[in-house]
Amino acid sequence: MTVVPHIIAGREVTGDLRSGPVFNPATGERIASVGFADAARVGEAIAAASAALPGWRETGLIKRADVFFRLRQLLVERSKELAAIITTEHGKVFSDALGEISRGIENVEFAAGLVHLLKGEYSEQVSRGVDVHSVKQPVGVVAAITPFNFPIMVPLWMTASAIACGNTVVLKPSEKDPSASVFLARLFAEAGLPDGVLNVVHGDAEAVTTLLDAPEVRAVSFVGSTPIARSIYSRATANGKRVQALGGAKNHMIVMPDADLDAAADAVVSASYGAAGERCMAISVLVPVGDATADALLPRIAERVARLRIGDGTDPASEMGPLITAEHRAKVASYVTGAAAEGADVVIDGTAQEFAGDGFFLGVSLVDKVRPGMRVYDEEIFGPVLSVARVGSYAEAVALVNANRYANGTAIFTRDGGTARQFEVDIEVGMVGVNVPIPVPVGAFSFGGWRDSLFGDAHIYGPESVHFYTRSKVVTSRWPEPSESQVDLGFPSNH
Secondary structure, eight states: OEEEOEEETTEEEOOOSEEEEEEETTTTEEEEEEEEOOHHHHHHHHHHHHHHHHHHHTSOHHHHHHHHHHHHHHHHHTHHHHHHHHHHHHOOOHHHHHHHHHHHHHHHHHHTTHHHHTOOEEEEEEETTEEEEEEEEEOSEEEEEOOSSSTTHHHHHHHHHHHHTTOEEEEEOOTTSOHHHHHHHHHHHHTTOOTTSEEEOOOSHHHHHHHHHOTTEEEEEEESOHHHHHHHHHHHHHTTOEEEEEOOOOEEEEEOTTSOHHHHHHHHHHHHHGGGGOOTTOEEEEEEBSHHHHHHHHHHHHHHHHTOOBOOTTSTTOSBOOOSOHHHHHHHHHHHHHHGGGTOEEEEOGGGOOOSSSOOOOOOEEEESOOTTSHHHHSOOOSSEEEEOOBSSHHHHHHHHHHSSEESEEEEEOSOHHHHHHHHHHOOOSEEEESOSSOOOOTTSOBOOEETTEESSOOBSHHHHHHHTEEEEEEEEEOOOGGGOOOOOSOOOOO
16 A cells, blocks of 8 residues: 655655555545654654755745746646645545645745845934844744645645745645645755755644644644644744644625625535535635525525535536545534534535445535524534524624634625725624635735634735744944944943
């Protein structure tokens, strides 16, 4: 059976004492084994990153940028090969995998502009004969811990900016679909990245805690569930590290009575059930304003759901694939089967849909008359389940969203510009869409939510990533004539 290797100092490493299975979610077949790195193995990767740091930091910015230009070309040329790996191990349909790669490439393009991004500032003559300038310097070795749902895009969110800024990286991808990160490391090497600048180690909690506790690791980037994000933030900051830990979400989409309801129905079906709902930016709660809006929307959604084609992601006809594991499928189904007992109305029960074979498939569900306090509303489901929370007014819709403990993304559908503008002001969520259901910012901006969706001050990728992966240093200089030197115990003033 294929063994997915670690990449340490440019070498492929196997032979771990513990390992885990890698499945094809569409068939349920175990297709590979992935070794779980112990503390010693992770230590090797950290040592490799530490050894590579001085040389990479001293590499000229133009030469660094060349690596990213070449990497972008390689990602474009080999996107279908990479998408096939993603589809096989994650289960998402092939077109969705290509879309993920495309969004990851945006971050490579952003990182290629590092000559501009790393510019400091300079002020001359701030005092007589005194000049001041600032520089951005790398923080050092960075740990990147990434989730299963975007096995290439999220690693690129972290590694592109971190490496461009002159850091070295130890990447710990999800053990559920680890091969895309290995593929990425190989492409980076082919693009000219020196050995040890990007290392990939697989594993479970032992690997993660080793990274969080190692004094050589100066910064940690994480994307995953809120409980894990909170734990990682607490442990890593206690160890003096800089941390950005992105957690879960419960994204609401408000539909005003004046909205184009067909466009809204298209958008919510696409944003709720794409990638089987395994997206942190998936719309999981539809908020129609007024019963008339809800009663008009639900039949439109049901009509579109009836036409969805669920199947193996390698089949071009498939629009939605399986969930990542059998255990996760059972957990997602439990929210639907328990919703009626909580007082909700299960309009479409995806758990009743049957599929041939042993894949981890689950039909899509639509649950109406959901409210806070119900498990189906309060918890992040991370599956193809759309809840409908009816409200009577715009103000009630905004209050519902702002009261939720998650604040990752939200959207409003309306034809009224005044309402849309007021929504931008009123809503307390990190990423907002106006007639856009999944408002993931382009690579030149930054991604991240508020409240329990983010632990730490810096959002991921874009301009905030440059701030996160660098430390600012301010230099004040003066070159006086020898005759000007004298003892002065007073506090220096700039006059």
